[in-house]
Amino acid sequence: MWTLKRLRPEAIPAALEKAERYRLLNQPELAQSICEDILAIAPDHQEALITLILALTDRFGEPRPPSPRQARQLLNRLHGEYERAYYAGLIAEREGLAWLRSDKPLAAQHAYQCLRQAMEYYEQAETLRPHNNDDPILRWNTCVRLLLAHPDLAPAAEPAEATHSLED
Secondary structure (H helix, E strand, C coil), rough: CCCCCCCHHHHHHHHHHHHHHHCCCHHHHHHHHHHHHHHHCCCCCCCCCHHHHHHHHHHCCCCCCCCCHHHHHHHHCCCCCCHHHHHHHHHHHHHHHHHHHHCCCCCCHHHHHHHHHHHHHHHHHHHHHHCCCCHHHHHHHHHHHHHHHCCCCCCCCCCCCCCCCCCC
C-alpha cells in the first residue's frame, strides 16, 4: 500500500534533535517514528536506540500503550553492559509508574513487582557505572520513595499452605 521513505545518513543529527524535541513536547509517538527512520538506515545507532526506548516508555501510561516487551527487545542492541542494565531498570520503573497510575485489577501488585525489578537493575547498573555517574542511584532512590509513599504497593500474596495432606 504505502512505502516508507528513507532518510539520508547526513540527516541523522537533525532528525535526532527533532526526536528529542518531540519527546519534550510530550509527543513520543513522533519521536518513536523518527528513531525508527534513523534505525532503518543505521541499525546500530546507539543514541537513536536510547531515544526510541525512552519514547516507547514515555507512552506506557497512554490508553493504548506499546508493550514493555517492545522496549526490552531493544536492550540487547545497546553496546554497553551499563546501558543495558540502566535502561532495563528504566523500562521496569516506567512500567511500574504506569501500573501505579492505573485502576486495572492487581495494579498495585504489578507496580510493586516492576519497581522492585527496576531496583535490581539499578543496583546492577550501579556496579558498572562510569566514574561520576550516579544516575542509577538517583533512579533507585526514586523507586524506594515511590514504594514508601504508597504502602498499598506490595508483592502478590503467597498462596496459603494446605492445611491438610492428600492422605487425609
